[in-house]
Amino acid sequence: MKIQILGSGGGEGYPALFCGCVRCNAARKAKGKSLRSLSQTLIDGELLIDLPADTHMHCMRQGLNLGDIAHCLITHTHSDHYAPQILDTRGEDFAHNLRAEKLNIYGNAEVAKKFNGTFNIFPIRKGIKDNIAIHKLTVFKTYSIGRYKVTPIKAHHAPEEEPFNYIIDDGESVLLYLVDTGYPFPETFDFIISYGKKYDFVIMDSTMGRGYYERHMCFSENKKLKEELLKAGAADEATAFTVTHITHNHAGLHEEIEEYFKDSGITVAYDGMVIEK
Numbered sequence: 001m002k003i004q005i006l007g008s009g010g011g012e013g014y015p016a017l018f019c020g021c022v023r024c025n026a027a028r029k030a031k032g033k034s035l036r037s038l039s040q041t042l043i044d045g046e047l048l049i050d051l052p053a054d055t056h057m058h059c060m061r062q063g064l065n066l067g068d069i070a071h072c073l074i075t076h077t078h079s080d081h082y083a084p085q086i087l088d089t090r091g092e093d094f095a096h097n098l099r100a101e102k103l104n105i106y107g108n109a110e111v112a113k114k115f116n117g118t119f120n121i122f123p124i125r126k127g128i129k130d131n132i133a134i135h136k137l138t139v140f141k142t143y144s145i146g147r148y149k150v151t152p153i154k155a156h157h158a159p160e161e162e163p164f165n166y167i168i169d170d171g172e173s174v175l176l177y178l179v180d181t182g183y184p185f186p187e188t189f190d191f192i193i194s195y196g197k198k199y200d201f202v203i204m205d206s207t208m209g210r211g212y213y214e215r216h217m218c219f220s221e222n223k224k225l226k227e228e229l230l231k232a233g234a235a236d237e238a239t240a241f242t243v244t245h246i247t248h249n250h251a252g253l254h255e256e257i258e259e260y261f262k263d264s265g266i267t268v269a270y271d272g273m274v275i276e277k
């Protein structure tokens with residue numbers, strides 16, 4: 001499985017669009033790995049996770065053609081994860097030779113609601129709309145999506161909707177994708193363990209840095225979760241642990257975060273990072 005972290009930032013990106021704080025100014029100066037765009041991940045060039053406004057920039061940067069992709073999982077409808085208005089150029093005069101004729105979008109009930117809410121007010125061309133199918137998933141149920149087994153699990157986040165994290169299994173490798181979420185609910189943790197396979201990759205929300213908030217994880221919880229997964233036998237020394245979705249209010253430049261996680265066996269994501277085995 002090849003995992004590309006297209007965007008590693010928290011909800012406001014880093015530097016934040018409208019922010020003049022010391023940390024944001026430092027990132028504007030440092031550039032490189034300290035520039036964190038909105039959260040998005042691509043599996044094997046074929047399964048996309050989330051669709052933020054930065055999708056266009058991610059595709060330009062990585063040389064991707066989104067017309068090749070038939071399947072997109074949405075974690076939840078916060079705008080740093082799902083901006084359906086960008087789909088209005090998927091076809092007709094704007095996009096030619098689509099390798100994936102249809103785009104299938106999967107998520108909770110709010111995903112269709114935000115899509116319809118957007119395009120009922122600002123209409124999308126019928127031919128473009130007809131090639132986008134939205135599928136509502138049920139938590140803790142396993143689906144065949146492309147060549148993957150995908151299981152949405154309950155995230156500890158955004159209680160006004162039913163946010164998802166995902167287990168993505170290609171038959172050889174398994175990814176546990178925990179973005180956005182606080183420390184997993186006991187029922188989610190139990191499900192993660194009972195899935196019955198060792199995770200090859202664990203990608204964790206690290207929004208809160210040195211702070212704390214129950215609906216996002218912080219650095220110390222990332223370390224704790226790693227230990228708990230190892231203890232439960234759901235991970236081992238071969239498991240690649242990565243933190244992402246790092247906001248700027250509780251953490252600074254990339255190197256400072258790496259310094260915190262050194263010797264922990266946890267890698268700090270950056271835009272364009274590839275994790276593969």
Ligand SMILES: [Zn+2]
Pocket residue numbers: 010011039078080081180245
């Ligand atoms: Zn987010």
Ligand SMILES: [Zn+2]
Pocket residue numbers: 016019020021022023024025248
């Ligand atoms: Zn700032």
Ligand SMILES: [Zn+2]
Pocket residue numbers: 076078157158180
């Ligand atoms: Zn969110």
